[in-house]
């Protein structure tokens with residue numbers, strides 16, 4: 001919908017999280033559809049997969065009011081990737097659970113951007129979107145992603161792990177982390193103090 005184009009949902013010290021604009025897709029894919037970024041996401045996406053992903057990101061927004069939002073750097077307006085919230089929809093997993101996720105351009109890695117964006121997304125999940133718990137999914141090989149989950153204070157949930165070979169055909173397994181609202185908020189008070 002036109003009135004959702006580019007709406008800012010959160011602002012952090014260095015970043016803006018906002019809704020998608022039509023003009024975002026080209027720089028998003030140029031920056032993130034690389035072998036390194038897509039290593040644990042099924043590999044570089046062809047046109048059909050890219051179109052499917054775009055459609056899903058827009059449908060999350062229209063169905064739930066949140067999505068994996070554009071992460072824009074305030075300093076230069078660069079589109080770094082996405083970070084945000086969806087309802088988990090991976091076959092075999094905890095369908096419908098509030099899920100946080102992230103994907104950034106390689107040249108933006110290692111500078112704390114994902115943590116900064118994910119912190120804003122978790123604040124939104126437990127605030128504006130009323131979640132009691134947020135999960136995150138990855139695969140054992142994706143140390144950057146589960147490292148971030150641990151850095152955010154999320155706990156490993158082996159009880160929720162499930163079989164799905166979409167991201168790591170070798171193990172065929174998706175691993176799950178979660179954090180509850182009270183744990184997140186207690187940690188945030190510590191951070192802000």
Ligand SMILES: CC(C)(COP(=O)(O)OP(=O)(O)OC[C@H]1O[C@@H](n2cnc3c(N)ncnc32)[C@H](O)[C@@H]1OP(=O)(O)O)[C@@H](O)C(=O)NCCC(=O)NCCS
Nearest residue numbers: 102103104109110111112113114115138144145147148151
């Ligand atoms: C996962 C990803 C978003 C992390 O982005 P990032 O901006 O580099 O992460 P940050 O700099 O904010 O790091 C935050 C924390 O994550 C952890 N982390 C980040 N990269 C890591 C790595 N390569 N190995 C281990 N831990 C890592 C660290 O705990 C780090 O905290 P610290 O800097 O205080 O040690 C990025 O690597 C990415 O886009 N990967 C490709 C896409 C992808 O796989 N998405 C997830 C699918 S499940």
